[in-house]
Amino acid sequence: MAKLGKRTKSARLAFAGKDNISLEDAVSLIKANATAKFDETIEIAMNLGVDPRHADQMVRGVVTLPNGTGKTVRVAVFARGPKADEATAAGADIVGAEDLMEAIQGGKIDFDRCIATPDMMPIVGRLGKILGPRNLMPNPKVGTVTMDVATAVANAKGGEVQFKAEKAGVVHAGVGKASFDAAQLAENIRAFVDAVAKAKPAGAKGAYLKRINLSSTMGPGVSVSVDSAASAV
CATH class of the missing domain: 3.40.50.790 (Ribosomal protein L1/L10, domain II)
Incomplete structure (x- = not known):
């Protein structure tokens, strides 16, 4: 088994027992543990109640993040x-x-x-x-x-992000950088979640927004309360 470094051990300890927490708490936790030597990307993964193999359950769209992505786009x-x-x-x-x-x-x-x-x-x-x-x-x-x-x-x-559900019904994207302040990240994340929520396809049945997970490029992930992350829906 590979030996874990001090940074990884510390991050795992900080995340232990954290589940379905508020968006603000999740952002603070992730920022505090994004300690790599580069400006880590904050990433979101959303599990949706859809099966993209069916045309009427495909989720696809675009959203402009209010504070940009922090990434230089070619x-x-x-x-x-x-x-x-x-x-x-x-x-x-x-x-x-x-x-x-x-x-x-x-x-x-x-x-x-x-x-x-x-x-x-x-x-x-x-x-x-x-x-x-x-x-x-x-x-x-x-x-x-x-x-x-x-x-x-x-x-x-200028901060536009495209999203598309993968085979397992998961949508993921970068929603900012660890150097962003907490309020900027929370605003970006809510804009993204709301855009995905509004893109709910006609064929989706039952719970649509099932789970939301946030992480940094090199850090562990934490699940976020759907109600906390969705502002408009």
Whole structure:
């Protein structure tokens, strides 16, 4: 059995016996134990009462966190002509068409968000097997297939977070950094939880928000009271 370090032992001791606590208590606990040598990401995982294998139970959406994510987001845009110029002016890191497609096919994926104008989708569609599993495929439902590329780029860089339920009905995302103050993290988390709550699909039966767990990149997780974390629903 691997020997636990002092930091890990200390964190586990601090988290012992903590379960279904208030959001504010959870944030304070996680911040106090995020002691890695880098600014850890605060991560949320939500267990939902859905089976995403059924089309009417898929959960997907987007939310702009009020205090941003604390992460530098690299944005790629598929566009031509004036729309390509708009994307560049808005701060897109990579802009292209067939050349960008070829780079991705060659294994070069150095971006966190992919946006496309509608006329580019025949090209982007060829990349489905590459971008899809990485949750990078542009989709009109979350505003990444659009003619308003400038706004899409600004949103992506300004704290917008996409979410999608995985096979087990779990949604997870980064909702800030350990360096954020407690109030900023709590506000971000409630915004995210409320967005997921409002995305409840028609086919969901019974309890929808079943469990919420928070953790830092290198720290243990703690469960949070659903009522404490959901402000609008």
